Amino acid sequence: MVPAVANRRAADELRAFRRDAGVSMTELCRAIYAEHGDSVSVQNETIAVANLARIVDATLAIANRKGFAAMSLRDLARRTGLSLGGLYAYFQSKDELVAVIQRQGQRQIEQVLRRQVDQHVTARARLDEAIRAHVLLSEILRPWFVFLYMEARHLGQAERRQAVAMEEATEEIFAAIIREGQADGSFRDTDALAAAAMLKAVLQDWYLKHGKHGRRGQTAAGYARAVQELATRYLAPTPMEEITV
Amino acid sequence: MVPAVANRRAADELRAFRRDAGVSMTELCRAIYAEHGDSVSVQNETIAVANLARIVDATLAIANRKGFAAMSLRDLARRTGLSLGGLYAYFQSKDELVAVIQRQGQRQIEQVLRRQVDQHVTARARLDEAIRAHVLLSEILRPWFVFLYMEARHLGQAERRQAVAMEEATEEIFAAIIREGQADGSFRDTDALAAAAMLKAVLQDWYLKHGKHGRRGQTAAGYARAVQELATRYLAPTPMEEITV
DNA sequence: ATTCATCTATCGAACGTTCGTCCGATATTG
DNA sequence: CAATATCGGACGAACGTTCGATAGATGAAT
Numbered sequence: 001m002v003p004a005v006a007n008r009r010a011a012d013e014l015r016a017f018r019r020d021a022g023v024s025m026t027e028l029c030r031a032i033y034a035e036h037g038d039s040v041s042v043q044n045e046t047i048a049v050a051n052l053a054r055i056v057d058a059t060l061a062i063a064n065r066k067g068f069a070a071m072s073l074r075d076l077a078r079r080t081g082l083s084l085g086g087l088y089a090y091f092q093s094k095d096e097l098v099a100v101i102q103r104q105g106q107r108q109i110e111q112v113l114r115r116q117v118d119q120h121v122t123a124r125a126r127l128d129e130a131i132r133a134h135v136l137l138s139e140i141l142r143p144w145f146v147f148l149y150m151e152a153r154h155l156g157q158a159e160r161r162q163a164v165a166m167e168e169a170t171e172e173i174f175a176a177i178i179r180e181g182q183a184d185g186s187f188r189d190t191d192a193l194a195a196a197a198m199l200k201a202v203l204q205d206w207y208l209k210h211g212k213h214g215r216r217g218q219t220a221a222g223y224a225r226a227v228q229e230l231a232t233r234y235l236a237p238t239p240m241e242e243i244t245v
Numbered sequence: 246m247v248p249a250v251a252n253r254r255a256a257d258e259l260r261a262f263r264r265d266a267g268v269s270m271t272e273l274c275r276a277i278y279a280e281h282g283d284s285v286s287v288q289n290e291t292i293a294v295a296n297l298a299r300i301v302d303a304t305l306a307i308a309n310r311k312g313f314a315a316m317s318l319r320d321l322a323r324r325t326g327l328s329l330g331g332l333y334a335y336f337q338s339k340d341e342l343v344a345v346i347q348r349q350g351q352r353q354i355e356q357v358l359r360r361q362v363d364q365h366v367t368a369r370a371r372l373d374e375a376i377r378a379h380v381l382l383s384e385i386l387r388p389w390f391v392f393l394y395m396e397a398r399h400l401g402q403a404e405r406r407q408a409v410a411m412e413e414a415t416e417e418i419f420a421a422i423i424r425e426g427q428a429d430g431s432f433r434d435t436d437a438l439a440a441a442a443m444l445k446a447v448l449q450d451w452y453l454k455h456g457k458h459g460r461r462g463q464t465a466a467g468y469a470r471a472v473q474e475l476a477t478r479y480l481a482p483t484p485m486e487e488i489t490v
Numbered sequence: 491a492t493t494c495a496t497c498t499a500t501c502g503a504a505c506g507t508t509c510g511t512c513c514g515a516t517a518t519t520g
Numbered sequence: 521c522a523a524t525a526t527c528g529g530a531c532g533a534a535c536g537t538t539c540g541a542t543a544g545a546t547g548a549a550t
Contacts (some may be wrong), residue, residue, distance in 0.1 A: 318537085319535085441523095
């Protein structure tokens, strides 16, 4: 296939996923407003969600570039167009802002991942879909994924503990699928959790090193296929004559 | 093998590597003093190197926990036992401190990696050694590796550009070995750079998620073997009868 | 051996800036 | 006109950085 055609197909696949998965900045901010409405003193939902989206968008953009700790609320005010005082109508403190983004991001990501995986039956298909969904979702919500990864270690103890738990839950989705495949003989017998951890590391590279992959002409859909192939080869049942290693 | 025995062997391997590779905090700080002596106003080398070691050690510890931006020089003074003014005998500004640690860390890591790889001849042996050396070195210098990874994006443009270049150079070490193996038929034909990138992602997981691996009882030497197996299976030449994919 | 002058490494108070946060004033809306 | 949403200046705390003071070591002169 000509590269240009492959790129177009990859873009199509991404667009279709975005539509089906139903994730967007607006949707996520509506969820934040619904759940943390107490912290938001603005009553009008339309206004509140729109401004929350600008605030979250700007926070992710600035924090991705220079880190949340180095982002000042004056940076945030400038980029959102709101004033310093105006910002405080949407969160109680800078610390609460990072906590809200963390919690809502974790929840949505895990939801989408589970929903996508559950549309398939066989272990092979479920593993491929988990990989594909993770890459495409992290492409759509890249700043959000980077923020969750980079800022988790700077949270308070309780919040950090929960972030770690949520991340291991995502890993366990992969491990469970691998164990299913081992039970029905489609995957070889190896430490499922360790295999899941390695797959996850490769999946995270997609959004953490986005610049590099982009420079190399890699697409999200293409990367997903490469990781699927890695999983396939790593987990392929060992032929009898090769057991003597 | 009983786990306790395996753990002991793993610890032995790590100790042997530490001795052979000849890397240590003191050695690295001696290199910093030799190269950035202009910024250090302290003449006595023994004193200077000892205090540099305390400063670098404390910087890495604090930055790993809450990020370099959130580390104040008062934090650093408390942990090193030096005063605010005393710190400034060892660097000209907080920004210079992060830049020095970055540059010296990058240099030493790449040196050790190349030296270890060049002790072997065949592509298989060189790849296995590159993987082993990366895991063991990142185990010894874990705070340093984490610092390089997490704080690179907060540097100035010029410094960041160089950090990215150095990281891709490390990746190219792996890619070159894979190409050698493809040329002599010991590895299958696939995108060598993409394969190197995936391996590197898995290698980075070892130090970025150190807590998780530790909790699961994984050792550095054991992790290295797991990654070697991943590389072996992913790069194994495809048997004739399976080509019809 | 003692003294004194010099040099070195370290100290910690102080400076100007910027930070997160608050709150009375103002603009906008139904 | 009342309610709501936003504004921007002000506040104390904490920041990176500077600099004159100081304690200890060194070495030459007495």
